[in-house]
Amino acid sequence: MADKVLAASDEIHIADYGCGTGSNAILSIKPAVKSFADRYPGRAIYVHHVDQAENDWNTLFECAAGQDGYITLSSNVRPVASMGSFFSMAAPASSIDVGTSFGASHWLSLQPSISSKGALWFADLQGEARLELKKQAQRDWETFLTMRLRELRRGGRLMVSTLGAIPDAGEVNGICSSGRHTYRAMYHVAETMVNDGLISEHALRDFLMPIWFMSREETLEPFQRNKDLADGFSIERAEVVPAQHNPKDIFADQINAPQEYAASYKGFVRSFTESTFRHSLLRGETDQTTKANLNEFYDRFETLIKNGAGKYAFEIWLLTIELRKQ
Ligand SMILES: C[S@@+](CC[C@H](N)C(=O)[O-])C[C@H]1O[C@@H](n2cnc3c(N)ncnc32)[C@H](O)[C@@H]1O
Incomplete structure (x- = not known):
């Protein structure tokens, strides 16, 4: 994507929205x-890494400067931290040549406050509750796009890639979403903890x-209702397509070693759910509980x-959208 962008000034600015700790972010930024x-x-090249205050910034910059990092590619390249939410301005207006965002834009700006009996996530939510959450998700996605439109230079490009969903008439709400068995397994576990009074x-x-x-259709909805984005x-x-590697179960390589399979699976799930659970579902009366x-x-x-012997396979469909600022 970066190859298609011509530099518009003496300075080149790349931004990665929701960069995390760097092990993936640096590898995805490096080709750009x-x-x-x-x-x-x-020419000077600035790489703006955008994430929340609590991100592990030290590890991120160690990765940028490390063996697989990008700073050795040119003496003129400079990593920069842009701390705060990507739902607000993360870089000066009309400054960014290339923007990327991997595995981050599916996070909503706020913890939903919606009664959701029988469901732990959007895909199993029904009726008014689902409509309400969808409204919140669409508002966030539109805000994300609006902010990036302001930050990009004319001719600049944005690639957003994250977990997606595909139409499936046999599924709840007619949508088959990445991680469906995973979130249902989490709900089941939470139910057992309710039953045990925990x-x-x-x-x-x-x-x-x-x-x-989002499905492809949902990804494109803001462009249909918002003229600034459409123009x-x-x-x-x-597109929403199966992940390139192990789309039917990202841990498929370990399926014959149940202990390792379950340990890797747990570690991965813990890494992206713990901070949410800590402040909501699993919050006890004290830090200890x-x-x-x-x-x-x-x-x-x-x-x-x-x-489960593979019953809870972690399926992944990847949503990718590439945009060019007119
Ligand atoms: C699963 S990690 C992905 C990290 C990295 N892009 C990668 O591909 O490995 C998601 C990241 O998005 C960040 N994130 C989530 N919501 C955000 C927001 N509103 N503003 C900035 N960063 C956000 C999280 O802090 C986290 O570092």
Whole structure:
């Protein structure tokens, strides 16, 4: 994508929205840096890493400067931290040549406050509750796009890639979403903790993961209702396709070693759910009970996965949209 962008000034600016700790972010940014460094030797290249305050920034910059990092590609390249939400301005107006966002834009700006009996996430939510959450998710996605439209230079490009969903008449709401068995396994575990009196019934009823994995159609909805976005961007690519590696179960390589399979699965799920659960579903009266709840939840989850023999396969469809600012 970066190869298609011509530098508009003496400075080149790349932004990565929701960069995380860097192990993936740096590898995905590197080809863009290389593209500009090769085509425009001598020009300053700034890489703006955008994430929340609590991100592990030290690890991110260690990755940028490390063996697989990008700073060795040119003496003129400079990593920059842009701290705060990507639902607000993350860079000066009309400054960004290339923007990327991987595995981040499905997170909503706020913890939903919607009663959700029988569901822990958007895909199993029904009726008014689903419409309400969809409204929140669409508002966030539109805000994300509006902010990027302001930040990009004319001719600049944005690629957003994250978990997606595909139409499926046999599924709840006619949509088959990445991670469907995973989130249902989490709901099942939470229910067992309610039954055992470890978490309250209303805590589960009032809890929803603050995420929405969009279908292609949902991804394109803001361009149909928002004239600034429709006029401001040309849509170069929009697709939801199975992930390239192990789309039917990202842990498929370990399926014959149930213990390892379950441990990897648990570790991965814990990495992206713990901070949400800590402040909501699994929050106890003291730090100690919260900690005990978290450990209990992930231990039960691991056991369920280990005994499930692949029943809870972690499926992934990847949503990718590439936009060019007109
Ligand atoms: C699953 S990680 C992905 C990290 C990296 N892009 C990658 O592909 O490995 C999601 C990241 O998005 C960040 N994130 C979520 N919501 C955000 C927001 N509103 N503003 C900025 N960053 C956000 C999280 O802090 C987290 O670092």
